[in-house]
Amino acid sequence: xxxxDASPLRRNYYSVRSGKRASAQGFSLADFKRFFSAxxxxxxxxxxxxxxxxxxxxxxxxxxxxxxxDLELFVFRKLRRQDLWPxxxxxGAYSEDDLFDVVEFLFDHASEGVDGTHHTYNDCGxxxxxxxxxxxxxSFRSQVNELLIDYASxxxxxxxGEILTLANDDFAPLLVAHVxxxxxxxxxxxxxxxxLKYRRRSLSERKDAVRDLADVLEYxxxxxxxxxxxxxxxxxxQLANNxxxxxxxxxxxxxxxxxxxxxxxxxxxxxxxHACLRLVEKGKGTL
Numbered sequence: 336x337x338x339x340d341a342s343p344l345r346r347n348y349y350s351v352r353s354g355k356r357a358s359a360q361g362f363s364l365a366d367f368k369r370f371f372s373a374x375x376x377x378x379x380x381x382x383x384x385x386x387x388x389x390x391x392x393x394x395x396x397x398x399x400x401x402x403x404x405d406l407e408l409f410v411f412r413k414l415r416r417q418d419l420w421p422x423x424x425x426x427g428a429y430s431e432d433d434l435f436d437v438v439e440f441l442f443d444h445a446s447e448g449v450d451g452t453h454h455t456y457n458d459c460g461x462x463x464x465x466x467x468x469x470x471x472x473x474s475f476r477s478q479v480n481e482l483l484i485d486y487a488s489x490x491x492x493x494x495x496g497e498i499l500t501l502a503n504d505d506f507a508p509l510l511v512a513h514v515x516x517x518x519x520x521x522x523x524x525x526x527x528x529x530x531l532k533y534r535r536r537s538l539s540e541r542k543d544a545v546r547d548l549a550d551v552l553e554y555x556x557x558x559x560x561x562x563x564x565x566x567x568x569x570x571x572x573q574l575a576n577n578x579x580x581x582x583x584x585x586x587x588x589x590x591x592x593x594x595x596x597x598x599x600x601x602x603x604x605x606x607x608x609h610a611c612l613r614l615v616e617k618g619k620g621t622l
Contacts (some may be wrong), residue, residue, distance in 0.1 A: 446471035498536035
């Protein structure tokens with residue numbers, strides 16, 4: 336993962352670090368809406384939405400974008416949700432799900448103006464005719480991530496345009512750590528997919544993520560046996576089986592609090608995979 340794509344980190348400033356002020360909690364939804372509204376205004380002024388949503392010219396009037404004349408209908412078609420547009424008019428009633436949907440929608444329809452004309456009369460502004468979607472999405476993502484990091488427990492907009500949870504600072508290094516294995520299909524790519532599922536917040540996807548990591552560990556079992564004592568190796572593989580993650584039988588525990596235990600199991604398995612692979616490498620003399 337490049338430095339540009341790394342998850343943003345929260346920073347505590349002097350008064351918090353010195354113990355003179357308690358660490359602030361994340362912004363409320365109401366506060367986040369205020370910040371996002373200001374950011375949307377700024378990005379609209381930058382022309383990030385001209386290609387799709389058009390613009391208003393003091394001389395020519397309304398200039399349509401690729402979305403056509405009815406933006407409310409266009410948003411409804413894309414999101415299958417009504418009462419989300421115009422954004423400034425509807426923002427106050429947004430739920431968190433509404434707002435996150437709109438953020439991802441705007442990411443998809445952001446583009447940076449490359450060429451056009453600068454209409455100076457009455458400070459009308461730039462009217463672009465050619466656009467760079469990749470640059471526009473990266474600009475949108477950068478500006479929105481400055482806000483998402485401080486909302487609630489912390490979020491980020493991924494390079495693919497998905498809003499994901501930020502890891503607790505203690506676990507963040509584990510989420511970005513390289514998985515030292517040559518098998519991309521069965522190990523490294525599957526671990527990467529599990530991380531993505533976990534960060535999407537859905538309990539069903541988090542359960543899938545834990546199952547995927549348990550499957551990776553099972554795939555690595557022949558290598559792991561060489562690095563662990565038989566008792567340790569056996570206990571390592573019992574966790575998912577006991578909690579109704581991988582197999583399904585009447586003796587499994589199914590009444591656990593998934594929101595708590597799935598998080599613990601995910602990081603347990605992810606850390607176990609890293610530890611086992613490094614023990615294997617150490618045994619081979621490659622560390």
